Amino acid sequence: MAAWKHASAVLISWGPFGLFLLAVLDSAGLPVVGGVDALLIATSINSPRLAYLGAVWAILGSLAGSLVLFGIARKGGEVLLKKHVGNRRGKLLHAWFEQYGLVTVFIPALSPVPLPMKVPVLCAGALEVRWSYFSSVVAVARTIRYFALAYLALHYGAATFHFLRTHVVEVVTVAVSLTILALATLQIVARRSARRSRAAIMSE
Numbered sequence: 090m091a092a093w094k095h096a097s098a099v100l101i102s103w104g105p106f107g108l109f110l111l112a113v114l115d116s117a118g119l120p121v122v123g124g125v126d127a128l129l130i131a132t133s134i135n136s137p138r139l140a141y142l143g144a145v146w147a148i149l150g151s152l153a154g155s156l157v158l159f160g161i162a163r164k165g166g167e168v169l170l171k172k173h174v175g176n177r178r179g180k181l182l183h184a185w186f187e188q189y190g191l192v193t194v195f196i197p198a199l200s201p202v203p204l205p206m207k208v209p210v211l212c213a214g215a216l217e218v219r220w221s222y223f224s225s226v227v228a229v230a231r232t233i234r235y236f237a238l239a240y241l242a243l244h245y246g247a248a249t250f251h252f253l254r255t256h257v258v259e260v261v262t263v264a265v266s267l268t269i270l271a272l273a274t275l276q277i278v279a280r281r282s283a284r285r286s287r288a289a290i291m292s293e
Contacts, residue, residue: 104139105146108132112150117157118207125151126201126238130249133242140243144235151198151231152224155210159223162214186212191226198230200264201238201253233267 103110112125129147133140186193186209194213197204213223241249253260 104132104136105143108143109146109150109153112147113154113157116151116154116206118154125235127250129235129238130242133239134246134249137243140239141236144232144239147235148228148231151235152227155198155227156220156224158207158210159214159220162211163217165215186216191218191222194223195226195230196264198227199234199267201234201260202257202264 108125108128111121111128115121115125125147129143132143136143191213193209194206197206197209238249241252245252
C-alpha cells in the first residue's frame, strides 16, 4: 500500500504523462486493478484544469497498450492464444468472444468494475479482427469511461470513490445500456460490410 501511494504520488506529479504511462502498462498486459481510474481521479482533483487532458492521455495510453497486446496476438496467432486459455476462465472468455465478438472487449474497457480484458484482446488479435474495428471499440469505450471519471472528479472531488461505490447499480445499468448499443452498432457495421463484400464479388 505504501509503495502504491508513493508511486501514485510520483505519477500524479508527472501529470497527463503519468496517466499515459500507467494506461499503456495496464492495457499491455501488466494490469494495475483500478490504477488508471484512481490516478485519473486523483489528477483531476489535484489539478482540475488537467482533468480532461488527463482523460485524453489515459485514452491514448490505453489504446496504445491494447494495440501492443493485439499486435503480439496477431503475430503469435492461435499458438499464443492457447497459452492463455488453458484454464477454465480463459476457455470461458474465449467462448464468449467467439459468440459475442468485440463486445467482450467493449464491456471491460468501459466498466469501472474490474473485468478481465486481456484474453478478449488476445482473441481479437489471434482471430485477426480488423485493426480499425478493434481500435474503434477500445477508443469509444475508454473515451466514455475516462471522460465520465474526470467529470465526476471535478464535481464530487474526494467523494468520487464513495459516489462510485454507492451507485454501483446505476453505473452497471449505464454500462449494460451502452453495451447493448455497441452490440447493435457492431451488428449493423458487420451487415453493411458483408453487403459490400457480396456486391464487390457480384460486380467482378
